Amino acid sequence: MAVMVAGGAGYIGSHTVAELLDRGQDVVVVDSLVKGHKQAVLGGKLYIGDIRDAAFMDSVFESNPIDSVIHFAADIEVGLSMKDPLAFYRNNVYTVMCMLESMKKHGVKNIVFSSTAAVYGYPKSVPITEDSEKNPVNPYGETKLTVEKMLRWCDKAYGIKWAAPRYFNAAGAHESARIGEDHNPESHLIPIVIQAAMGKRESVMVFGQDYDTPDGTCIRDYIHVTDLADAHILALEYLKSGGQSASFNLGSGSGYSVTEIIEKVKEVTGKSFRVDIAPRREGDPARLVADSRLAKEMLGWHPKNDDIGKIIESAWKWHTTHPDGFNE
Numbered sequence: 001m002a003v004m005v006a007g008g009a010g011y012i013g014s015h016t017v018a019e020l021l022d023r024g025q026d027v028v029v030v031d032s033l034v035k036g037h038k039q040a041v042l043g044g045k046l047y048i049g050d051i052r053d054a055a056f057m058d059s060v061f062e063s064n065p066i067d068s069v070i071h072f073a074a075d076i077e078v079g080l081s082m083k084d085p086l087a088f089y090r091n092n093v094y095t096v097m098c099m100l101e102s103m104k105k106h107g108v109k110n111i112v113f114s115s116t117a118a119v120y121g122y123p124k125s126v127p128i129t130e131d132s133e134k135n136p137v138n139p140y141g142e143t144k145l146t147v148e149k150m151l152r153w154c155d156k157a158y159g160i161k162w163a164a165p166r167y168f169n170a171a172g173a174h175e176s177a178r179i180g181e182d183h184n185p186e187s188h189l190i191p192i193v194i195q196a197a198m199g200k201r202e203s204v205m206v207f208g209q210d211y212d213t214p215d216g217t218c219i220r221d222y223i224h225v226t227d228l229a230d231a232h233i234l235a236l237e238y239l240k241s242g243g244q245s246a247s248f249n250l251g252s253g254s255g256y257s258v259t260e261i262i263e264k265v266k267e268v269t270g271k272s273f274r275v276d277i278a279p280r281r282e283g284d285p286a287r288l289v290a291d292s293r294l295a296k297e298m299l300g301w302h303p304k305n306d307d308i309g310k311i312i313e314s315a316w317k318w319h320t321t322h323p324d325g326f327n328e
């Protein structure tokens with residue numbers, strides 16, 4: 001049987017494809033390549049098309065023995081979601097609805113869906129557990145929470161089993177450095193700081209230094225992309241062995257401020273660069289740190305790359321060996 005990886009040419013999807021291939025699984029990737037990269041798909045079958053195209057999806061399901069789906073495909077930029085919420089409902093809700101319709105039509109009963117820490121909004125306390133209040137403060141987080149609710153109803157009505165890992169901040173690259181993060185435009189902190197260290201940017205802007213944190217900058221929980229990939233595969237195994245549908249956090253449990261990340265990049269790379277203080281970015285919570293005990297208990301997940309220095313080193317190796325990302 002084969003696993004469909006929707007959005008498998010993107011950052012987290014391509015690392016999950018690599019892990020599935022390492023474990024000898026048959027993989028079918030569906031990606032529009034609107035944001036993803038063909039070269040990021042290290043194996044399996046790649047079908048280029050949009051999940052919202054039902055005829056295209058029928059042909060993929062009919063030509064392959066697919067028994068499960070890992071769905072990464074989405075628009076991911078929180079800032080853009082504030083400017084154009086409808087685009088996010090279209091791609092982050094309607095696309096998943098189309099995927100579920102295709103699954104229902106072709107009798108596929110297991111789905112792992114990329115959710116996010118953004119479902120929690122401004123958390124009252126950290127580390128965040130799954131039962132913390134869900135109050136998204138941007139359309140991006142809202143669309144992910146909407147899908148989690150849609151999944152619940154689809155389980156009840158059609159018996160589609162789902163797992164919705166809520167990731168904190170994905171970071172790092174594959175140990176081979178053959179694949180890594182290549183978003184355009186890049187909005188994530190670690191690749192931006194690395195680009196500054198490489199001399200590709202004049203400076204790094206720190207979005208706000210007046211938060212209620214020890215150094216005034218926002219604290220995040222950075223989780224290595226290979227550990228995320230591993231958790232998806234475990235989640236699929238969990239569902240296939242009869243596990244109940246569930247949402248769960250995926251993070252390292254350690255928080256690092258923006259300033260600490262900048263200092264760590266300087267230490268790992270030996271490079272210095274200009275750092276400017278900029279106004280706060282709208283919708284940024286001061287602290288997001290995961291309590292991931294549920295994923296560990298439920299899936300037997302043990303993140304292996306939770307040292308922030310090692311995470312940055314792996315990203316540095318990818319960026320310095322691919323200064324133009326996949327476009328070279």
Ligand code: NAD
Binds near residue numbers: 010032037050168171
């Ligand atoms: P990405 O943009 O690198 O990958 C998404 C992929 O989906 C791209 O290759 C894109 O071409 C494809 N895609 C998008 N819409 C499509 C459609 N309608 N049909 C077919 N393909 C489509 O993003 P990523 O950073 O790998 O994130 C993957 C998932 O994880 C997303 O759902 C995102 O919301 C979630 N997530 C990411 C982070 C993070 O830190 N990167 C954190 C939390 C959650």
Ligand code: UFG
Binds near residue numbers: 116187284
């Ligand atoms: N930041 C800067 N300067 C930059 C870029 C980011 O100071 O140039 C700061 C942000 O303000 C934030 C922190 O660095 O405080 C991390 O920002 P990212 O953009 O790297 O990540 P976010 O925490 O905003 O969001 C990421 C994913 C979302 C996911 C969320 C969950 O992009 O998909 O993590 O924690 F929902």
